Amino acid sequence: MILTSGLQKVFCAGLDITEFYNPNPDRLSKFWTTLQDTWLSLYTTSFPTVSVINGHSPAGGCLFAMSCDYRVMVGPNYTIGLNETKLGIVAPKWFQDTMVAVIGQRKAEVSLTTGKMYTTDEALQIGLIDESLPDANSALKKGTQFLNNFQKISPWAYKMTKDISRQPTVQWLIDNKQKDLDFVIKYMQSPTVQKNLELYLQSLKK
Numbered sequence: 075m076i077l078t079s080g081l082q083k084v085f086c087a088g089l090d091i092t093e094f095y096n097p098n099p100d101r102l103s104k105f106w107t108t109l110q111d112t113w114l115s116l117y118t119t120s121f122p123t124v125s126v127i128n129g130h131s132p133a134g135g136c137l138f139a140m141s142c143d144y145r146v147m148v149g150p151n152y153t154i155g156l157n158e159t160k161l162g163i164v165a166p167k168w169f170q171d172t173m174v175a176v177i178g179q180r181k182a183e184v185s186l187t188t189g190k191m192y193t194t195d196e197a198l199q200i201g202l203i204d205e206s207l208p209d210a211n212s213a214l215k216k217g218t219q220f221l222n223n224f225q226k227i228s229p230w231a232y233k234m235t236k237d238i239s240r241q242p243t244v245q246w247l248i249d250n251k252q253k254d255l256d257f258v259i260k261y262m263q264s265p266t267v268q269k270n271l272e273l274y275l276q277s278l279k280k
């Protein structure tokens with residue numbers, strides 16, 4: 075499966091921040107549970123996945139890209155990263171662990187604390203993406219080539235290998251789903267978080 079965007083310059087703008095601003099707890103609860111379930115499904119697919127990152131990919135967008143098996147990004151003008159600290163919020167543990175699995179503890183810590191958005195070249199350098207291509211068509215071709223590798227791999231061997239590799243992060247969320255949800259609902263109602271989100275949303279307006 076190839077995960078990509080139909081938009082011109084945005085792969086995924088991340089989670090809809092308006093869902094966190096002045097949240098209705100019931101609605102936020104459904105929103106967050108849907109996100110948890112979507113991520114669990116994507117991170118544990120029984121088939122190979124590639125993200126063809128054909129535009130900017132902040133926060134939740136970066137999470138979805140990192141959750142695929144391979145990342146091909148169109149360069150040089152787009153950016154990718156977990157920028158939550160720039161919003162004045164914290165990336166949840168499972169977001170952070172997904173990044174650690176891709177680029178390692180040290181690089182992830184620097185990336186997460188600074189909320190850095192990496193250009194395509196920078197992302198390639200730190201291993202956040204696997205390949206950089208100059209346009210969307212060649213990126214799609216590269217992504218397809220990667221998937222073709224699996225024609226010679228046993229689906230069972232593929233799935234078992236991926237499960238072993240991803241199990242700790244997946245299991246943590248399965249075991250802590252309700253705790254994670256309760257925390258997010260409480261956290262998003264904090265006046266400090268609300269102020270930070272208000273300022274960030276204002277900064278996005280043109």
Ligand SMILES: CC/C=C\C/C=C\C/C=C\C/C=C/C(=O)SCCNC(=O)CCNC(=O)[C@H](O)C(C)(C)COP(=O)(O)OP(=O)(O)OC[C@H]1O[C@@H](n2cnc3c(N)ncnc32)[C@H](O)[C@@H]1OP(=O)(O)O
Pocket residue numbers: 083084086087088089090091092130132133134135157158161163164165166167257258261275278279280
């Ligand atoms: C221990 C701690 C545990 C738990 C902590 C708890 C919770 C943490 C929870 C959540 C983690 C958060 C994850 C996220 O994904 S947050 C979202 C992060 N996204 C961004 O920062 C992206 C911001 N957007 C941009 O940078 C640009 O819009 C972008 C580069 C994507 C595209 O640029 P472009 O110039 O094409 O678009 P704009 O004209 O700027 O935007 C159009 C329009 O859309 C609004 N907008 C953009 N992104 C978002 C978004 N993610 N959510 C809501 N709204 C968004 C933007 O304001 C414009 O609005 P308008 O002016 O009204 O048209």
